[in-house]
Every structure is written in C-alpha cells, then in structure tokens.
Amino acid sequence: DQQVKQNSPSLSVQEGRISILNCDYTNSMFDYFLWYKKYPAEGPTFLISISSIKDKNEDGRFTVFLNKSAKHLSLHIVPSQPGDSAVYFCAASVLGAGSYQLTFGKGTKLSVIP
Amino acid sequence: DADVTQTPRNRITKTGKRIMLECSQTKGHDRMYWYRQDPGLGLRLIYYSFDVKDINKGEISDGYSVSRQAQAKFSLSLESAIPNQTALYFCATSDPAGTEDQPQHFGDGTRLSIL
Secondary structure (H helix, E strand, O other): OOOEEOOOOEEEEEOOOOEEEEEEEOOOOOOEEEEEEEOOOOOOEEEEEEEOOOOEEEEOOEEEEEEOOOOEEEEEEOOOOHHHOEEEEEEEEOHHHOOOOOEEOOOEEEEEEO | OOOEEEEOOEEEEOOOOOEEEEEEEOOOOOEEEEEEEOOOOOEEEEEEEEEOOEEEEOOOOOOOEEEEEEOOEEEEEEOOOOHHHOEEEEEEEEOOOOOOOOOOEEOOOEEEEEO
C-alpha cells in the first residue's frame, strides 16, 4: 500500500507561470517531508523540506505547503523556468523513529515550456 | 569530484551471477543507504547503515546483502542475480543528526540489467 502518493505522473507549464506539484500521504506518523528533483542520468537532488510543526517553507522560487489535516503537501515553483524540467519526488519520514528512512512517491515529471 | 560516487555506472550481467555495487563518499557522513528505483516507481529502501557496525534491513532487502567496509564505503551485493532485480540503484548518505537541515544526498546511480 502506497504511503506517499503523487497522483499526477506529469505536468506541463509555460515558462514564467506557476508550477504546482501535489503529494498526499496516508501515514499520520510522518513528521518530516522533503522534495527532491531528479534529472536524467543523475541522482535525486534535495530541493526543500518542511517539518510537521510548520505549514509553509520558502526557499527562493520554491515554496512547500503542508496541510496536516488533509495529509497533503504541495510544491510551488514561481516563476517556472525551463531548467526546472525534471522529475520531482515527494518523500516523507518519521524523524522521531531515529532511522531517518525516507518513503518516496512515484514522482511527477515537470515540463516547463519556453 | 562527486561527494557520493557509485561504481559501476552501468552493468549488464546474466542470471545467477554475483554482482557487487560500490558506493564511496567524501561527505564524512555516518549514515549510508541503498535504494532501488523501478520504472514509474519511487525509490525503495533496500538497506541502511548508521555506522560501520550497524546494518539494518529496509523495505525490500530480500535477495540483497550489504557490507560497510569503512565509514566512507558501503557495498551492495546480489548473491545470485535474477531478472526482476533489473533496476536503477542509488546510494545515499546523511548526517547522523537527522535534522531538517541534513537531508540525504544521493549518488548518480548504477543502472543494472540482468539478462
């Protein structure tokens, strides 16, 4: 049973517009969430994270929103740039468990059209 | 130079062969991880290690074994490879603090094909 779900396999956005990538989770024990970006032939690269004590975290063009009651998080990219075209993975962990194991979603492929 | 280096980057082998994938890191992190990614799926944890003397099974450890030869080196072995182990394999490291500011850092992966 998938504990972290990214229901949109792909997303296309015009350059300069907002990209919104969504992620849902089922395990209420998750207390730390991350987004990774992956280019072809490279490993995932950490993008941004948020702990369950917050509902928003910003880093430049990237903002992650967390809605704990809905078990939903989203990544906003504003403005979107062609270099943002990649596969984005949502991941979650239970920091309190001490193992720092990450559970990943299947990923969303973002295409930013010039 | 890459902080997390995986060798080989690509490998094609036959069913029943023993395969070893290697990972080395220069980040000085204590924790190391092995994941596999299948097409259209997210990464799944195979094994993880907190230090040289600590090895733990992940979600999908059957058919795999690991060795932590040193703080900087973590190897994944397939004792008798089978076709459904064809996948992209990633090694990752993280700081032992496990804080918000210390996410896992990944190597560029090993593409393994078993015929």
